[in-house]
Amino acid sequence: MAVSVEVERLDRVGVCAPLGFRTGAAAAGVRGDGDEQRLDVALIYSEAPASAAGVFTRNAVKAAPVVISQLTLRRGTPIGAVVVNAGNANACTGAQGFRDALLMCATAGDALGLDPWQVLVCSTGVIGRPMPMARVVGGITQAAALADSTGNDAARAIMTTDTRPKLAGAGFEVAGVRYSVGGIAKGAGMIHPDMATLLAFMTTDAPVSAAALHTILTGASDETFNCVTVDGDTSPNDAVLLLANGAAGGPSFDDDPVALAGLDAAVCAVSESLAEQLVADAEGAERYFRVDVTGAAERDHARVAARTVAASPLVKSAVHGADPNWGRIVAALGRSGATFALDRCRITIGGVTVFDRGAPTGGDLETVRAALRRPRVDVAVDLGAGDAHGHAWGCDLTPEYVHINADYTT
């Protein structure tokens, strides 16, 4: 018996990569901006009832679809479909918002032969606008033809200010059976750990219970989606869903630690790819960066230090300008709340150590400047306070971010 499972990353495949999943999409004009050709409703359908797990926004303001999906998952009964719309968040919409979210589930269920509580629902878009339900219902009905055989249209339909669809996949083998994990995501803005204006949907054909899925999804999200920050804002709509329909066959993974580890590694690989695609395509971003913090007193210190640096508007502006202004990284660490002593801290950007033990090293800033001009920048911080580590992804702050967000609703 193998002690570990090899996971193969798959490019350009999404939620249809695992067996038994189909998708549909429609251009329903939810945005009401006249661009009626733009896909904005998606359905993900599982041919067999699927175990399901979800991770949701920790914002105290939760959109109606988040509340409804949380309640549905709490029932613990199998899930048959996920219905999603972009263009309207159905958040802060009062009691009508709850009725509209339930109607989305019922409409999708009717069209697919499912009960409403077998359908999870997500929305993303502008907050505080009533849902244009006539259009949404029409879009769901149309999407229920499930004509999107590749899953690419579904990946497009969930986009808001994203400039490109995000897909990822991974495969692994257990006892001679090939299993897949596929995923799609949307991101762009209002993104910060716990969580972001992100929606991510992952599927697998592995046979596994909802409880085991939940453990895997929580852990994977914590190391990937929850390490992405675009602007420090969090949304009422964030959700990551994982469906497992067992269509590839084989015995349940639940009592097989090696199989579970394989699924865990595959879900982590897909989550990491989607998270990295999210930050690379953040609103207005021209480059992104990863902050790795080592030497922290505790894991939480490492994580908060990495996030504070990745979220700092001044660090983000400096990255945008390829400006080797590492003092802003030090200042961000200093306000992060992590145990921190200036005289034990070391900062390395693009392989060049610029600050060590309380003073500048004289490291070559031209090399740093060149590193900051690449699409991906690596920042390493050693806090010198312990053995714990953590990481975060951030992106540069650009004038385009402001342009995009200065007139998002108008």
Added chain:
Amino acid sequence: MAVSVEVERLDRVGVCAPLGFRTGAAAAGVRGDGDEQRLDVALIYSEAPASAAGVFTRNAVKAAPVVISQLTLRRGTPIGAVVVNAGNANACTGAQGFRDALLMCATAGDALGLDPWQVLVCSTGVIGRPMPMARVVGGITQAAALADSTGNDAARAIMTTDTRPKLAGAGFEVAGVRYSVGGIAKGAGMIHPDMATLLAFMTTDAPVSAAALHTILTGASDETFNCVTVDGDTSPNDAVLLLANGAAGGPSFDDDPVALAGLDAAVCAVSESLAEQLVADAEGAERYFRVDVTGAAERDHARVAARTVAASPLVKSAVHGADPNWGRIVAALGRSGATFALDRCRITIGGVTVFDRGAPTGGDLETVRAALRRPRVDVAVDLGAGDAHGHAWGCDLTPEYVHINADYTT
């Protein structure tokens, strides 16, 4: 005996408004950017030894001058002068930075006939660069001529990315004696509560102990400077200093609650004016806004809710675009940590209630849009959770902010 003291706000006066204070300024070329005509060294001199109090950055990274000034104030001995430079923060500069800060005190002391520990020192500017001490020493010597009779040059000399000097004053009378408070400040960026890249210097000719001054300064800063956020970043250099030389005469305020209340009100008025000038002249800002939160369960909840809204990049972008996207305010409240129930929350922008008890009100968004186009915008939030209130000032996020900060060191 009067039960309260009337405070008169004075426009366009600074630290020379109170009796017995003089200032000097010099263009020393600290920045090294070739602009040798730009004032960058300032001295504030008290003809009589002054009681002094300070409030400093809570960033764990503290610049050398902050540490030195904190130690000096801890001695409790009277202060004769404050020496300030702009263009270099003397932060993250190792042991040399401490020697340089001490040399600034000694140079100013020598020129003014004071001991080094009678001089407080502040720096602001780029982090992590060695101080050009030959220029700084030359500038201090030149500024010690105290030729700046109005205090306007000192207000200019402490500026970094500020576009205009900030001055404020207030006067009040106790037992027939006229007292004044004057102040200058610099702000612009890396500004967030507790505290900001702000330096503020206030003077008064009232007779009062350092202990009483400290109480007044702490309270005033908490309601003014600590309610300003520009970008969520905090700096290693922030300092607010208050000097009282008693030059106007009269008995000590220390045992006179009415006199202390008068001084408190005058210091608060000057601090508030300076704080508002700071946020109105924040980096790249075209307008600023005040968030008043009422109905909070606790005062800290009100404050954190107000700050979270004022600091939200998405709210700030919406204000920039005069976009009545109040959903972002709700989302920011939801992640603020304040006790919050959507169905009891009310949001008013520019006098128009846009959200009430969980749902949009249908309030006229064109009126909101017009309000958002004014230089100052008022946002009111009722959390419906209690009786506590708090406020914060923020500014719009503009492409210019990014431009300024993308190449600050280069």
